[in-house]
């Protein structure tokens with residue numbers, strides 16, 4: 001059987017492009033390595049937790065147009081994230097405020113015309129010892145929020161993002177999984193051939209035809225191929241191409257992709273309310289530096305977040321060691337012995353995304369080479385192989401569900417413009 005299009009990966013980008021193409025009458029085959037769809041949207045319902053938890057994507061960062069259009073289309077409910085931002089340094093609590101030199105940093109950044117790495121920018125404008133706290137704050141932010149390596153990340157790319165950092169965020173009630181289910185149902189209603197547990201490791205192509213092989217050595221044939229796997233998978237070299245990629249291979253390696261570990265800890269009580277009953281986020285200098293509650297929802301879940309270089313250092317740490325680190329961090333924040341916190345703990349789940357086989361990291365960030373790489377990856381190889389995914393979308397929302405949606409829509413539009421099989425077959 002020959003398909004019009006094969007799509008690799010049933011994350012948001014793969015599901016979106018499959019939905020668009022199948023609704024337009026294309027005969028699509030969707031191959032997914034995991035046993036379920038969603039990729040980095042990974043809402044888990046597990047015994048021990050009092051409700052569904054987000055081990056991957058959790059927030060909608062502002063009123064993002066594509067995400068909100070889809071929520072409306074699928075009648076999915078959401079709520080605004082609430083609570084204050086608290087800073088805890090050396091165990092001392094205070095309302096979180098930017099470093100005293102933050103506005104100076106943003107002013108300097110607004111005047112910058114030529115892109116450099118975050119590290120070069122800091123070295124040029126803020127190398128005096130008085131700026132050490134600012135440098136640390138910038139690094140914490142880049143690593144924590146963008147999962148970025150500051151010696152590679154572009155300073156201009158974070159400019160707009162960081163200016164809008166204080167905007168409202170939203171959560172999907174019952175989990176992001178609702179959005180995945182909606183996209184999947186749309187694909188199913190178009191009779192898309194969906195094959196789970198199908199991990200692609202070889203692609204043979206020319207300008208008329210592509211054959212894709214899975215690790216079980218099963219072959220699939222189509223006119224066109226869309227690859228939506230993460231940058232981590234692309235960079236790992238686990239997919240072999242015949243003939244080998246040239247310009248696209250260079251572009252793939254110049255993208256930035258950072259590690260992240262997410263800690264989900266459910267306790268018997270929300271003991272943190274005794275400190276402050278309006279905690280949204282806690283930013284600290286502890287080993288697991290960022291924590292958040294589920295406000296406005298009443299919940300006994302605390303979520304921890306460790307991104308960037310410090311997460312990379314923990315690639316080989318097992319669940320027990322990571323849990324111990326998390327409890328030590330909470331112990332310093334809440335002045336409670338780790339043993340007492342362990343007593344309070346009902347259930348936990350820790351996902352170290354750099355070790356997740358079919359993802360190999362968290363999400364992308366912009367390097368100095370990203371703009372050029374996106375241009376290259378946006379043009380199909382031999383008119384046959386297209387790339388899509390959160391890292392390949394143009395615009396400011398890179399690394400998000402919104403950018404995966406955007407990339408899915410853009411790729412479908414591009415393919416449909418260049419290829420109308422109904423007339424050919």
Ligand SMILES: Cc1cc2nc3c(=O)[nH]c(=O)nc-3n(C[C@H](O)[C@H](O)[C@H](O)COP(=O)(O)OP(=O)(O)OC[C@H]3O[C@@H](n4cnc5c(N)ncnc54)[C@H](O)[C@@H]3O)c2cc1C
Nearest residue numbers: 009011012013033039040056057058059200389390400401
């Ligand atoms: C911990 C974490 C928290 C996040 N938080 C947020 C957030 O709060 N808000 C937000 O907007 N974004 C967040 N993101 C980012 C967001 O989840 C991603 O940008 C988005 O889900 C990526 O979608 P995608 O389709 O591009 O890629 P993916 O979701 O990675 O989908 C790719 C799919 O390809 C499959 N695959 C991989 N290799 C193969 C192969 N060889 N053969 C077949 N299939 C393969 C994978 O299993 C996967 O299903 C977060 C990400 C992580 C990891």
